Amino acid sequence: MEPAGYLAVLAENAALPPDRCAIYAAGSLVRGWGNGKSDLDIYLITEVPWQGGVVSLDRIWAPPGVLPVQAFYWDGRRWDVEHWLDSQVDEVLRFLSWERFEAGEAKGATLTDAEIALIHRLGTCEVIEGSDWIKQRHQEFDRSAVKSVLAAQALYRLDLCTEDAIGMLEAGDAMSAVLAARQALGFAVDALMAVNGEFERSPKWRAKRMLTATPDGISFEDYWSLETMNNYDPRNPDLWINDAMGFCQRIAEMIEL
Amino acid sequence: MSDLTTDSVPRKPLDVRIRKSKSKFLIARGNEVRDLSPTAESIWREIDGKATVRDISRIIAGEFDVELDVVLVDTLELLDGLSDAGLVDY
Numbered sequence: 001m002e003p004a005g006y007l008a009v010l011a012e013n014a015a016l017p018p019d020r021c022a023i024y025a026a027g028s029l030v031r032g033w034g035n036g037k038s039d040l041d042i043y044l045i046t047e048v049p050w051q052g053g054v055v056s057l058d059r060i061w062a063p064p065g066v067l068p069v070q071a072f073y074w075d076g077r078r079w080d081v082e083h084w085l086d087s088q089v090d091e092v093l094r095f096l097s098w099e100r101f102e103a104g105e106a107k108g109a110t111l112t113d114a115e116i117a118l119i120h121r122l123g124t125c126e127v128i129e130g131s132d133w134i135k136q137r138h139q140e141f142d143r144s145a146v147k148s149v150l151a152a153q154a155l156y157r158l159d160l161c162t163e164d165a166i167g168m169l170e171a172g173d174a175m176s177a178v179l180a181a182r183q184a185l186g187f188a189v190d191a192l193m194a195v196n197g198e199f200e201r202s203p204k205w206r207a208k209r210m211l212t213a214t215p216d217g218i219s220f221e222d223y224w225s226l227e228t229m230n231n232y233d234p235r236n237p238d239l240w241i242n243d244a245m246g247f248c249q250r251i252a253e254m255i256e257l
Numbered sequence: 258m259s260d261l262t263t264d265s266v267p268r269k270p271l272d273v274r275i276r277k278s279k280s281k282f283l284i285a286r287g288n289e290v291r292d293l294s295p296t297a298e299s300i301w302r303e304i305d306g307k308a309t310v311r312d313i314s315r316i317i318a319g320e321f322d323v324e325l326d327v328v329l330v331d332t333l334e335l336l337d338g339l340s341d342a343g344l345v346d347y
Binding site: 253 | 277302
């Protein structure tokens with residue numbers, strides 16, 4: 001769709017504020033990963049808060065802590081329109097500064113998936129309006145500590161799940177250990193993807209992100225074999241757990257924060 | 258001192274936490290934390306649960322162009338310390 005087409009649909013659905021910094025379309029459809037059921041995600045950035053109707057006010061980290069979201073169907077497809085403030089983008093950028101990361105200040109709070117998607121999608125979006133704003137913001141986040149912050153958070157969660165899995169295994173609770181190891185595997189791959197620039201966290205796209213990022217030293221086949229529990233033996237679950245944990249440890253060794 | 262020998266096969270406990278930055282390679286388990294030197298990091302990376310201390314030393318000796326006997330002593334000393342801290346099993 002041409003930019004004018006997007007703008008016409010947004011205007012028709014009362015989703016177009018008067019003064020905009022930028023508008024972009026993003027998500028699975030724009031990346032070429034979508035299907036007939038996929039939503040179209042629209043990011044609309046302004047300097048003043050959205051005054052129109054919403055279907056939800058999502059909780060986010062960036063002050064004032066809420067994200068107005070509209071949704072409507074057009075031509076059989078759901079459009080989700082997120083109304084961001086330019087000042088919220090500034091706040092997220094400040095959150096992800098190298099100074100905060102090196103001082104350990106980024107550990108306490110956590111950005112929401114909405115904020116992480118907003119940033120990541122600057123690099124994969126279809127520009128509707130405000131290409132200079134999008135290009136500048138993309139460069140600013142590229143220079144920020146976003147990859148290290150998100151990788152460090154994923155590694156922290158990996159550590160917790162690993163300790164759980166091993167503790168459960170030692171206690172004879174193999175069933176719970178398998179689930180903890182599966183979580184650990186997810187966090188390890190998320191950490192690896194983060195330092196490789198694929199830092200959106202939705203588990204359903206993990207395999208696609210692995211294929212896109214092609215990280216050195218880890219084969220997709222090894223990952224996929226573990227993800228699909230190819231060699232899982234219910235009579236000896238320890239084997240799969242140990243393989244998965246070893247794989248996670250190899251990933252942790254590869255990640256430079 | 259442990260009874261680690263050149264024929265021992267060191268293993269990394271699966272719950273060792275690892276963090277690498279530009280200037281540090283940290284390994285930790287429980288309250289034990291070690292910041293490994295670049296050489297110690299190379300030794301750590303060769304631990305795969307199959308290679309003996311001698312195998313690892315041979316690789317490191319080749320990599321850093323140092324006499325095997327010297328590397329063996331250093332590797333045993335490093336692994337002995339890590340073993341005492343619970344950061345390596347064998």
